[in-house]
Amino acid sequence: MKKEEKTVFSCQSCGYQTLKWMGRCPDCGQWDSFVEEVARSKSEQRRGGGISAFQTEPVPIDSVKEEDFHRHSTQINEFDRVLGGGLVPGSLVLIGGDPGIGKSTLMLQVLYGLAENGRRVLYVSGEESVTQVSMRSRRLGVVSSNIFVVSEIDMNSILAMVEGRKPDVLVIDSVQTMFNPEITSAPGSVSQVRETTVRLMLLAKRTGISVFLVGHVTKEGAIAGPKLLEHMVDTVLYFEGDRNHVYKILRAVKNRFGSTNEIGVFEMKEKGLQEVTNPSAAFLSERPKGSAGSVVTASMEGTRPILVELQSLVTGTSLALPRRTVLGLDHNRVSLLVAVMEKKLGMHLMGFDVFMNVAGGVTVDEPAVDMGIVSAVASSFWDIPIPEDTVVIGEIGLTGEVRAVSHADYRVAEILKMGFTRCLLPKTSLNRMPKKNGMELIGVQTISETVEVLFGR
Numbered sequence: 001m002k003k004e005e006k007t008v009f010s011c012q013s014c015g016y017q018t019l020k021w022m023g024r025c026p027d028c029g030q031w032d033s034f035v036e037e038v039a040r041s042k043s044e045q046r047r048g049g050g051i052s053a054f055q056t057e058p059v060p061i062d063s064v065k066e067e068d069f070h071r072h073s074t075q076i077n078e079f080d081r082v083l084g085g086g087l088v089p090g091s092l093v094l095i096g097g098d099p100g101i102g103k104s105t106l107m108l109q110v111l112y113g114l115a116e117n118g119r120r121v122l123y124v125s126g127e128e129s130v131t132q133v134s135m136r137s138r139r140l141g142v143v144s145s146n147i148f149v150v151s152e153i154d155m156n157s158i159l160a161m162v163e164g165r166k167p168d169v170l171v172i173d174s175v176q177t178m179f180n181p182e183i184t185s186a187p188g189s190v191s192q193v194r195e196t197t198v199r200l201m202l203l204a205k206r207t208g209i210s211v212f213l214v215g216h217v218t219k220e221g222a223i224a225g226p227k228l229l230e231h232m233v234d235t236v237l238y239f240e241g242d243r244n245h246v247y248k249i250l251r252a253v254k255n256r257f258g259s260t261n262e263i264g265v266f267e268m269k270e271k272g273l274q275e276v277t278n279p280s281a282a283f284l285s286e287r288p289k290g291s292a293g294s295v296v297t298a299s300m301e302g303t304r305p306i307l308v309e310l311q312s313l314v315t316g317t318s319l320a321l322p323r324r325t326v327l328g329l330d331h332n333r334v335s336l337l338v339a340v341m342e343k344k345l346g347m348h349l350m351g352f353d354v355f356m357n358v359a360g361g362v363t364v365d366e367p368a369v370d371m372g373i374v375s376a377v378a379s380s381f382w383d384i385p386i387p388e389d390t391v392v393i394g395e396i397g398l399t400g401e402v403r404a405v406s407h408a409d410y411r412v413a414e415i416l417k418m419g420f421t422r423c424l425l426p427k428t429s430l431n432r433m434p435k436k437n438g439m440e441l442i443g444v445q446t447i448s449e450t451v452e453v454l455f456g457r
Contacts, residue, residue, distance in 0.1 A: 009034040015190040015226040027265060037191055038184045069122040072168075072210070075113030078265060078275040079106075081304075082237060082250050084258015088366060089116070090208040091257065092201050094175075094230065096215040096223040097239030103214050105140065105272050106239065107171050109132075110212075112142035114169055120146050122167040125176030126153040126187075140272040153179045153187060155196055155425070159352070161201065172200065173214040176224060193225040197232050230254065245361030246283065248273065252302070262302030280307035280418050283360040293380030296391045297372030298411040300365045305407065305414040307391065310369065311361040314375035317353045328358030329373065330365055337373050343415055344400035344447055347381060370396040371424065374447055375454055384455050391415045392424040392450070400447045404428040412436055424450060 001294035008017045012035055014028035024031050080086045083093070084229040095104045104125075110165065111121045111367050125133050133149050134259060148165060152158055155178055162170060176188040178196040185191045197213070204211045213233065216224045223230060230236050234256045241248035250264040265276040276282050282308055288294060293312040298305050310329075326334045334356050341347050354377060358364055363454025379386050386392075393411055405411070408429040416439050427443030435441070444450045451457050 001414055007036050007038055010037050010185075010190050012190050013226075015194065015228060035185065035189060037065040037189070047208075057261040061088060072114060072119060073117060074110045075116060076110060076275055077181060077277070079110055079250065081257075081302075082252045082255075082262050082264045083235065084252075084255055084262070085110045087210050088234070088257045089168075089210055090204050091235060092197075092204050092211050092213065093235040093237065094213045094215055095232040096221065098217060098219045101239050102266075102268060102273055103239055104128075104173055105136070106250075106266075107173060107212060108137050108140060108142050108212060108273055111147050111169065111171065112140075112144055113136075115144040115146035118146070119168040119173070120165070121148065121149060121169040122162065122165055123149045123171045123173065124158055124161075125149065125151050125173050131319060142272070150243065152178050154198060155180045159203065161197065162209065166207075169208060169210045169212070170200075170203075171212040171214070172196075174216055175213045175229075176216050188224070190226050193229060194282050197229055201232055211455055217446065240363065242361040247276065247360055247362070249362060259302045262304070263306075280337075280414060281307075283308050283362060284418070287359070290385050292383045292385045293376055295372050295376045295379065295386050297369045298391060298393050299366050299369055300303045300407050300411065305411045306362075307414060307418055308362055308364055308369075310372045310376045311357045311359055312373075312380045313355040314349070314377060314380040315355075316351060319353075322350060323353040323355075325353075328361070328363050329356055329369075333367075333370070334373060336398070338377065340396060340398060340400055340447065341374060341377065345378070345451060347378070349377075349381070352381070367403075368393050368411075370394060371402060371447070371450060378451050378455065382455060382457070386454055387422065389419075389421045390454070391420050391422070392454075394424070394426045394429075394444070394450075396447055402426045402444050402446060402450065409433055412439065412441070414437070424453060 005361050008019060009021050010017050011025040011033045013033045016025055016027040021034050025033055071088055073086045074080055095103055111123060115121055129151050130149050137143050175193060175196055179187045180192060180195045183191050183195055200211050204327050218224050224373050236254040238251045238253060240251060246267050248266045248268060252260055252262045265279040266273040267276050278292040296307055297310055298307050324335050338349055338354055342349050371392045375386060393405055395405055397403055404426045409424060412423055416436055422440045424442050424444055427445050430441055430443035442453055
């Protein structure tokens with residue numbers, strides 16, 4: 001008789017395991033997330049589908065030779081920038097984003113750039129047939145003999161194809177559709193996603209093949225599956241953007257080979273995604289002139305300063321609790337700054353609704369845009385436009401002081417390049433900066449000085 005298999009209950013949100021079913025996960029707090037799965041023995045877990053593990057013998061660190069490797073260019077400068085300069089051989093990159101945002105389109109264009117440089121690439125689709133992938137590639141004009149396409153979800157078959165084809169780059173679209181026959185749970189479960197990622201990670205490190213994993217996201221915007229998935233990979237990229245906006249943002253939140261919080265800006269067109277080489281000009285192209293409540297500020301995204309337009313609308317309300325509606329900014333940060341304005345500037349905003357928006361659909365979460373938020377709200381409240389040639393940057397504290405910002409010289413250089421002639425910035429940052437020809441730099445220490453310079457109040 002076959003020995004009875006042991007089962008465990010695994011949380012599909014965080015991977016927590018228990019021997020009995022529970023209504024609420026004690027680790028992550030999710031309700032009704034436990035699914036019964038067959039428990040694997042330690043020998044099965046070590047087997048890993050025939051993929052050998054890392055070097056097991058320790059060696060002196062000074063005896064390890066630095067390999068002379070170079071990054072592979074994808075011929076998409078914005079994508080290379082987010083990766084840190086190009087694709088590193090043997091790296092494991094995870095790309096997440098909302099459905100229909102353009103993840104598969106971006107992958108095909110990236111593979112085409114690598115294929116044109118002589119790299120052999122294998123695209124594994126678990127959601128579409130080979131015909132569907134081919135139709136999209138022809139529509140995008142990214143057809144190459146170095147791109148191999150297959151529709152498969154069985155990990156054993158995929159690894160056998162990799163051993164036979166020996167590609168330089170492998171794409172799994174998507175990791176939630178992959179299936180390991182040794183695990184009885186359904187594709188997309190915590191066990192399946194975790195096992196698939198482990199096997200692909202060992203494959204990448206053993207063979208030097210660069211692996212892209214396309215991942216689904218939850219309704220909260222996080223990548224579906226256990227958090228362990230993001231810890232195991234080398235780079236985590238999020239593809240963001242509103243469907244109603246043409247601009248899409250590729251953001252790096254983890255990168256072992258480059259800067260984090262780097263972004264790449266793309267525009268969705270008929271022939272696919274086209275990179276935006278000057279995001280500041282794109283975001284400011286439709287800025288209204290002479291309108292109250294509009295201000296330009298400079299935000300550092302990784303190593304690149306980007307000018308964005310902040311818009312505010314302050315209007316009276318009959319509600320007992322006024323609304324604070326914020327898009328593209330931290331809601332709590334805006335509420336905090338509104339409270340500072342009431343206390344330090346004497347502005348009675350409790351009887352007014354405050355609406356804030358970042359034009360172009362981009363998200364800004366840097367404290368250096370605090371002074372832009374305050375200036376936009378004050379401009380709309382007093383109905384006084386801010387001069388069109390003025391940019392404001394600076395972080396604001398709870399006592400109304402204006403604090404220094406990082407990389408002030410880079411921000412000012414971008415402001416000057418975009419044709420602005422006046423900049424309000426923290427006085428401590430101004431003292432450490434050289435003078436800029438053609439730019440009037442005004443240092444302020446408090447928000448009272450800021451509104452006095454901008455509005456004469």
